[in-house]
Amino acid sequence: MVSKKIKLDPQLVLKQTLIIMQPLILWLLRSGVRHPEFSVAIKQVFLEQASQELTRLGVKQTDSALSLLSGLHRKDVRSLIPVLQQLVESGGDRPRELLGKPTLPSQIMTRWLASGWQDILPLTGDNRSFEKLVRQVSSDVHPRSVINELERLGMIEVDEQQVRLIRDAFVPDPSMVEAGNLLAGSTADHLAAGVHNLSDMNDHKFLEQSVFADGLTEQSIIELENLAKALWLQVMSSLIEAAVPLSDKDEPNGGDQRIRIGMFCYSEPIHSNSNTLPKKNKNNNNEMISNKNNKSSDPQSVAKRNETS
Secondary structure (H helix, E strand, C coil), X not given: CCCCECCCCHHHHHHHHHHHHHHHHHHHHHCCCCHHXXXXXXXXXXXXXXXXXXXXXXXXXXXXXXXXXXXXXXXHXXXXXXXXXXXXXXXXXXXXXXXXXXXXXXXXXXXXXXXXXXXXEECCCCCCCHHHHHHHHCCCCCHHHHHHHHHHCCCEEEECCEEEECHHHHCCCCCCHHHHHHHHHHHHHHHHHHXXXXXXXXXXXXXXXXXXXXXXXXXXXXXXXXXXXXXXXXXXXXXXXHHHHHHHHHHHHCCCCCCCCCCXXXXXXXXXXXXXXXXXXXXXXXXXHHHHHCCCCCHHHHHHHHHHC
């Protein structure tokens, strides 16, 4: 049975989406991706989501139906369908799932942080050792291989028969591929939860809430950030403690569901909605005309004219 769809205001949703896109566009710009590359790539996303929506609605997938729902030209639809089919065949049709699962080193470090164990562990042993920590996550990988990888990533230090956790190193460097994957996966899931709650009349609603406060000093911001970090460690520890035995029980019995529970914190100065775009001189048109008549080739005078235009 297909769930009912809530009627939304397209123009309002577009404005809200542009707000969501602001940090994403900043990420693209800082990464060297400009509008031409993005505008070409986004067509595939529109087609992919349109295809999934038609499937959800039980509508036959035709070029016309995909074009009508996505707004893409039928020529673009025909050219992109083979690309999407190739993604499906290669197993790349579920990017959030591919990006969502942490790597083995991340799983081990997360388990370590949530376990309450001390930051220095003996290398081997039956009780609270690094070897036991690794075996809790995976029995298929030798602890020495994990140590080599974590050392390479700068997450641990090994001294004789001890392993020391480097807490600061657990925050991924923005340039690391894994950090970008985690950001993409967690942000997409966060938005998916919100979109479901806003656009689906299904009785089930995902947890999607936050706390907002303003008029604070920088010191108060630091205090709240520290509180959030401390609370998250408690929440993460409780969730891992509950999730691990459930996963161990469900996976051998065909468990096919996934869940992501997160928490984020962001702060910035309150700035007015001022226009930061370059201001256009009211006399710009007249100045352009006079510049055409000005035969001066003095570089300084040219530079001054350009600054005012």
